[in-house]
Amino acid sequence: MPDWKRIVRDRIAPFRLEGAAESDLVEELSQHLEDRYRYFRIGGESEQEAFEKTLSELDNTHPLRENARKMRELSKYDAVPAGESGSGNLTENLWRDLRYAARTMRKSPAFVVFVVLTLALGIGANTTVFTVINTLILNPLPVPDSGGLVVLSAAKPETGVTAKSGAPLLLPLADLKDYRTDNTVFRSLAGYTSPRPVTWQADNAAQGMFAELVTGNYFSTLGLDPVKGRFFLPEEDTTPGAHAVAVMNYGTWQGRFGGDPGIIGRMLRLNNIVFTVIGIAPPQFIGMNAIFGPDLWVPAAMAEQLLPNEMRNVFTDRGKATFQGAGRLKPQTTRGQAQANIANIAAYLAREYPTTNEGRTATVQPVREVLFASNSSTATPILFASAGLLIVVGIVLLIACSNVANLLLARSASRQQEMAVRLALGANRRRLVRQLLTESVFLAFLSGVAGLLIAYFGLHLLFRALPASSNFVTPRLDATVFIFALAISLATGFLFGIVPALKASRVSVSETLKDEARTLGRSRKRVTLANALLVGQVAFSFLLLVTAALFLRSIERAYEIDPGFQTAHLAVFMTSPGQAGYEKPRAKAFYKEVRDRIVRVPGVESVSWASNLPLWADPVSGLQVEGRAQRSQADRITTVINTVDGNYFETAGVAIDSGRAFTNLDQESSIPVAIVNEKMARDYWPGASALGKRIRLPGEKQMRQIVGVARTGNYSNWAELPQSCVYVPLEQNYSDVMTLYVRSKGDPKQILTPIQRELHAAGPQVRIDVRTGQQIVEGGLFFARVGVALLSLFGLLALGLASIGLYGILAYAVHQRKREIGLRMALGAARANVVRLIVKQGMSLVAAGVLIGFVAALIVGRLLSRMLFGVSASDPLSIASAAVVLVFVALLACYLPAYCAGRVEPLAALREG
């Protein structure tokens, strides 16, 4: 038979058709001629005659040429011309590649959905965590030109900068005013306090709110404009107590007041003083502490009226450091110049007011450096957790990438023919790689869009877990986040696309074209790469699961820690009668009446008052021990001070180890007494009894005699390092902010309502906040619990992805080995043997992954061991349970394809093969 294809191709070569069009035409015509030739031969003509007669049909190619031109137009959307050499317009090629990618995807929607879902989960998790980091750390202050903002805070001269923890020290308002008037470097300098709890008396019901005292130029210094009304006028912050005005947080306006359009001019009774709302701050702005903000800003001149106890003599007392400065430097002023100028003023103040200001200076720092140090107790774990989570979600994304890469590898086997044909027709490899990469990046882009949606809902869930939403920062999905999502999507596309693309384009043309597609299968090398990726996935999933299990166990243990007070039968009620306008005698009467009323409530075992809320105590410094010389300022004793009423130790479940508890004999007129904890007794009177020794509390004139030693507990944080604590009787140390402790006989939840009713009856104007002992413990472990929840979630996500990958690889292998399996079964292999064969293949990969993950988990566990409570980094139970979960899921992923393999019909498989 003559080679009709060659003959036709030679004839139409002068038409210069495009590759695909030409090959179609050649195929169609040559078939026709072959059939014709065969027809003549069957009719009895000789080979030569038949050949000549058939060939004569090709004599006049003119009509063909005319219509072939139309074909070229028809075929113009065949995206990558098989024979294209690689030169050409870049954007045109890109556009063509994209169109081709879209067409290829339309052909396999299941593949696209799977890839997009897998990647979207990875990208979504990353975007969620990044948004949190972006909101909290990278760009926390929503004010114009936040980079030009500096913070002025107190400092000790020897260190030059801040306190040990890196937290800036507060300044007295009087000092701040001197810095403001005397400096030559600030264009504008404002002051602010931290948010303070106040009582809002609305319609006979008292509610809690947070208010922040700020100087009159606070908002103008930050460069903000009100969304409604106005900010403070200069004269509103000059005369103490004269202007009761307030600016409201946007979130509070929307949340608590339903966005009431008539909010401006509205009267609010706060701590028994009527304030007028004059303006609404811009949305997102919650003050200089970027995580937690106030509901209201109030002029500093109102300090003494709003918070009479806390802020007494705030305008004159240079020992009362409650403010921090925020300012903007004059143009062309460097930070060094500002620092020098401020240090001069500080030195002058130290000479002028030696009793308070000696050994104290001030420092100017960019706001970014201070922001996170200023609330180090909450910021450090957030910072740490964010970094940890970013690593975890990065791993999840890597797993998703390697999963998709595996799928593409499997697919590239089936596209090998296509690639070989293109290469054979003269396409260059770089062009093919680009085409394949365009496909993966396009897929990744789709996944990025889906990932952003996932992030949006993820953030919604995450931030809903926080209470009092208007006071907390809200996540911002801004341009930075979009750019981040786009960038990781594109990077992801390259990452999972490059290896399969390079592999696919490296096909051997002659081999592939010679062979039938089905006998090709995966090359040995490709299987190795896919398996390596899978082992890595399993290892990472195992690592995450072990880490999650370790933290889970650690939290379990943390719940078992004895905090030094009883929690099972405890309910606490925070009150602040002072904020309701109660003077000392009335407040004392209130305390007594409450005690008398509550003790009669059925189910109550005992009741007492204390100034501290469990796990919320702030240590103070300046305690003196008789006979112990203070060597320097830094040598001041730091201790928790708790003012307690009779019965406190019994109610709260704090044991007295030696001496006595407070009694009715400890009155204002009797000898001042105190009870210290074990830790303090051991530190300051080692080897001797603390009983009978004397101490002086900061701000007190008289010495107090120690009459008892109580067991050390947790005061500020759950499972904290032991710290000193001093208890003093309420009768000898009046406070107008006290917490009622109630010990119940049964479940404390049962008696909350009757107690609240009694409290309301005793003081209708007094605000009450309720918590049970259990809630206090859970609050103390809040961040740890959120962390474990996220870690478990991402660990399971990683496991799910790895299992899908495992399933995919095995299902593909079963498909490839169908013939072999059929042969085995035809030769007598039982179904069970075949199933075992496939499961073994999958589980050997899993075993390798678990082994690597185990080693990695030991190393990571050691790094994390400082964050674990009472669980060793190599805790066998955590590792075993993670292994059980992983192996179970992996077995399932292996069993499904193996089951399919067992169902192969030997005859059908062999015939197909």
Place this chain on the structure above:
Amino acid sequence: MPATSPDQEWKKGSAELLVLSLLEDQPRHGYDISKLIEMRSGGVLRFHVTSLYPLLYRLEDRGWIQGRWVEKREQRRRRYYSLTPEGRKMLRSQRKSWKEFIAAMGRVTGVEHA
């Protein structure tokens, strides 16, 4: 190009009708079409590849027929042409006008049609 040579113009219009009629019942590939034309016309009408395929492509271009590569077991893939709904409409109207044309010719020339 017909082996015998009736008028060229004459044939051009008729060729379209021939192809469309053959595709009326079922899709066919190019060789099948040419073979059927030759057989049914008793060898009077014949198409060479160089005129048949341009005709097919033209009809496809107009949207009257549609070509598809079809793979069958134990066979090479072939391009089968089928009638589109528009082609079916066209076939009906061409048949009608041919009938009128032939009738008119018969009345004028006295040639009896078969």
